[in-house]
Amino acid sequence: MTSATVTLTTEQIDELGRELDALKQRVVGDLGQEDRDYIYNVIKAQRALEVAGRASFYLGFLPPFWLAGVAALSLSKILDNMEIGHNVMHGQYDWMRDPALNSKMFEWDTACPSDQWRHSHNYMHHTYTNILGKDRDIGYGLLRMDESQKWNPYYLGNPVYAFALMTFFQYGVALHDLEAENLVTGRRKMSENTALLNGIWRKIGKQTLKDYVLFPALTGPLFVSTLAGNATANLVRNVWAYSIIFCGHFPSGVATFTEEETADESRGAWYVRQMMGSANITGSKLFHVLSGNLSHQIEHHLFPDIPARRYPQIAAEVQALCEKYGLPYNTGRFSKQIGSTWAKIFRLALPFGTRGQKDTPPAVTVVPKKVPVAA
Amino acid sequence: MTAVAPTRPTRWRFSPLGLFEALATPHGVDRYLELVNPMLTVRDLRAEVTEVHRSTADTVTLTLRPTRQWRGFQAGQFVQVTVEIDGVRRTRCYSPACSQYRDDGRIELTIKAHPDGIVSQFLHANAAPGLVVGLAQAAGTFQLPQERPGHVLFISGGSGITPVLSMLRTLCDEGYAGQVTFLHYGYTEQDIAYRDELVALAAQHDNVRLVLAYTDQADGGDLHGYFGQEHLEAVAPWHADAETFLCGPPGLMASVRSLYAERGLINRLHFEDFAPAPIVADRDSTGAVSFDRTGRSADNSGATLLEQAEAAGLTPAYGCRMGICFSCTQIKTSGCTRNIRTGAIDADPDTEIQLCISVPVGDVALDL
Numbered sequence: 001m002t003s004a005t006v007t008l009t010t011e012q013i014d015e016l017g018r019e020l021d022a023l024k025q026r027v028v029g030d031l032g033q034e035d036r037d038y039i040y041n042v043i044k045a046q047r048a049l050e051v052a053g054r055a056s057f058y059l060g061f062l063p064p065f066w067l068a069g070v071a072a073l074s075l076s077k078i079l080d081n082m083e084i085g086h087n088v089m090h091g092q093y094d095w096m097r098d099p100a101l102n103s104k105m106f107e108w109d110t111a112c113p114s115d116q117w118r119h120s121h122n123y124m125h126h127t128y129t130n131i132l133g134k135d136r137d138i139g140y141g142l143l144r145m146d147e148s149q150k151w152n153p154y155y156l157g158n159p160v161y162a163f164a165l166m167t168f169f170q171y172g173v174a175l176h177d178l179e180a181e182n183l184v185t186g187r188r189k190m191s192e193n194t195a196l197l198n199g200i201w202r203k204i205g206k207q208t209l210k211d212y213v214l215f216p217a218l219t220g221p222l223f224v225s226t227l228a229g230n231a232t233a234n235l236v237r238n239v240w241a242y243s244i245i246f247c248g249h250f251p252s253g254v255a256t257f258t259e260e261e262t263a264d265e266s267r268g269a270w271y272v273r274q275m276m277g278s279a280n281i282t283g284s285k286l287f288h289v290l291s292g293n294l295s296h297q298i299e300h301h302l303f304p305d306i307p308a309r310r311y312p313q314i315a316a317e318v319q320a321l322c323e324k325y326g327l328p329y330n331t332g333r334f335s336k337q338i339g340s341t342w343a344k345i346f347r348l349a350l351p352f353g354t355r356g357q358k359d360t361p362p363a364v365t366v367v368p369k370k371v372p373v374a375a
Numbered sequence: 376m377t378a379v380a381p382t383r384p385t386r387w388r389f390s391p392l393g394l395f396e397a398l399a400t401p402h403g404v405d406r407y408l409e410l411v412n413p414m415l416t417v418r419d420l421r422a423e424v425t426e427v428h429r430s431t432a433d434t435v436t437l438t439l440r441p442t443r444q445w446r447g448f449q450a451g452q453f454v455q456v457t458v459e460i461d462g463v464r465r466t467r468c469y470s471p472a473c474s475q476y477r478d479d480g481r482i483e484l485t486i487k488a489h490p491d492g493i494v495s496q497f498l499h500a501n502a503a504p505g506l507v508v509g510l511a512q513a514a515g516t517f518q519l520p521q522e523r524p525g526h527v528l529f530i531s532g533g534s535g536i537t538p539v540l541s542m543l544r545t546l547c548d549e550g551y552a553g554q555v556t557f558l559h560y561g562y563t564e565q566d567i568a569y570r571d572e573l574v575a576l577a578a579q580h581d582n583v584r585l586v587l588a589y590t591d592q593a594d595g596g597d598l599h600g601y602f603g604q605e606h607l608e609a610v611a612p613w614h615a616d617a618e619t620f621l622c623g624p625p626g627l628m629a630s631v632r633s634l635y636a637e638r639g640l641i642n643r644l645h646f647e648d649f650a651p652a653p654i655v656a657d658r659d660s661t662g663a664v665s666f667d668r669t670g671r672s673a674d675n676s677g678a679t680l681l682e683q684a685e686a687a688g689l690t691p692a693y694g695c696r697m698g699i700c701f702s703c704t705q706i707k708t709s710g711c712t713r714n715i716r717t718g719a720i721d722a723d724p725d726t727e728i729q730l731c732i733s734v735p736v737g738d739v740a741l742d743l
Binding site for chain 2 (some may be wrong): 037107108
């Protein structure tokens with residue numbers, strides 16, 4: 001595998017950091033009514049789809065209504081989790097001082113309790129993005145997603161585990177903070193998980209009561225049909241969320257880092273890692289909204305706390321900065337990004353790694369170079 | 376829209392509301408209803424502006440119709456009103472000026488547009504019937520004693536008139552028979568928001584005496600200049616045997632308080648601060664304030680933690696900025712703080728503190 005190298009001086013990295021800081025400051029200074037109106041319009045659409053979906057199941061004995069119900073409820077859950085929940089919990093709307101959209105108070109329509117998500121995602125994943133051994137989102141403690149993860153026979157099941165994770169994604173996310181892989185190796189004790197498990201149990205209880213008992217019961221004789229519709233909507237959301245999220249950091253060409261490389265990194269170097277460790281997806285406006293604008297994963301990882309509708313607006317500037325400093329800006333069609341992610345899942349099931357793979361674009365290594373002090 | 380919904384009891388009992396909440400989970404029922412009609416709520420307290428009246432050049436009087444959660448108020452108490460301005464929710468405290476017995480259950484607020492007041496300027500310029508605002512239940516200990524005093528002296532200045540006017544109107548509704556003097560200070564006759572109502576009340580009730588004092592107008596009115604011993608002796612020589620209720624700008628508050636303290640009458644003086652007390656920065660402010668969640672830190676400037684957080688570029692929630700509404704409560708993870716209102720020192724780790732009235736004493740870390 002050919003590996004390209006970009007050499008940036010520490011001064012260049014600092015300068016890039018300043019340019020990105022200035023870009024963020026510009027967006028933050030411009031936040032206002034439009035951003036509030038936007039998120040409330042998304043919420044209105046989500047709640048309307050939810051009500052329409054639940055109502056359609058009363059006519060669920062007619063296949064078109066059952067299908068329409070599933071479609072509306074799936075879209076509702078996708079909007080709730082992606083463009084609303086994920087982004088609100090990042091604090092993107094905390095500046096509005098609205099308790100209903102406050103990162104500390106918001107709860108989303110999925111199995112994972114929001115406080116646990118904020119810890120594993122906002123703190124761990126967004127701080128230590130793509131650092132092996134620190135970012136547990138690399139393979140979720142379940143999969144082999146990087147060549148540097150040592151192979152063992154367990155990973156022969158890589159595609160099977162990935163498929164199971166996709167199918168039951170909301171429960172996988174809910175159990176993420178329990179660090180099952182560290183329980184197996186003895187690095188974590190089950191007793192450390194008691195409080196987390198209580199939280200997960202309570203949340204799953206409420207979600208199950210709603211989707212699999214109360215709403216089906218309210219449709220009387222259509223109990224089973226409604227239950228099946230709700231389960232299908234949850235499944236659709238699971239597959240979609242899994243696919244978008246896996247496209248964020250696992251397509252080919254995305255870099256991973258070691259703890260040594262990233263010790264004492266500067267603000268600028270942190271930005272460089274975020275850009276090199278993330279990948280975008282191209283698509284229509286509707287596609288971006290349904291992905292929670294995670295199709296702009298690079299912009300999201302640079303500025304996780306600015307409203308996501310701003311990411312498409314600044315994408316051209318971020319891409320121009322990448323070009324200016326010779327950094328990759330990994331982007332592609334959804335089919336290309338998800339295709340290369342699944343290819344990687346299959347490839348890494350085997351011990352041979354990725355040597356000689358033609359479809360792997362060169363990874364870029366940034367070598368921070370100190371400029372010698374002029375004599 | 377206002378406070379967080381109270382947590383439901385864990386013991387399960389069937390109720391229609393409980394069923395709706397189980398169906399709406401994880402969102403509150405009000406998060407759905409507000410999209411249809413913001414005045415249709417099951418838990419949140421809100422109010423609709425039904426009348427807007429601009430009585431002087433810089434004040435606006437609003438009549439609010441609260442949702443059914445409203446539990447009423449005692450004359451002298453305040454409410455928190457929340458409005459959205461350019462996407463941001465802002466909360467301020469105002470004291471209703473109407474009688475607590477007002478028969479349509481509505482509340483009347485008179486708001487002075489301060490030159491730098493974001494909310495007061497917004498309401499003065501934009502308030503119109505139909506506007507829905509967030510509301511919190513009435514609070515505050517500035518009230519008439521349950522057993523009404525024999526005689527009452529009210530002293531107010533500027534927009535500080537509202538809580539004492541509410542007390543006066545309430546006493547009149549009760550048929551109170553004791554001696555009442557209502558001493559109010561304004562710049563000029565044009566600045567008195569409730570002049571006609573006050574004159575009418577005094578005319579209708581033999582026991583109520585209205586004294587208007589102008590600080591910037593030489594003729595007309597009953598008194599001129601600022602509050603002093605002569606004013607007090609002239610209008611209420613019996614004040615030592617009465618209860619005095621005071622609300623107004625810092626200068627008026629200070630002079631009344633010092634005179635009452637001098638005369639050993641401070642126990643007979645009840646007051647409400649409307650403006651935050653000026654904060655003198657600790658001369659010996661040392662250490663640094665660190666904000667754990669954002670990873671920022673700054674040298675301790677001696678200002679309140681709310682101001683220091685804002686100076687560091689953070690936007691913590693806040694409300695009254697004078698220590699009464701608890702909107703800005705956050706967790707102090709370590710360090711020692713001083714409450715500037717009470718002087719109390721708090722050195723416990725992981726305690727909730729009110730940012731707006733806490734100053735750091737040495738190094739302080741906040742979960743912010």
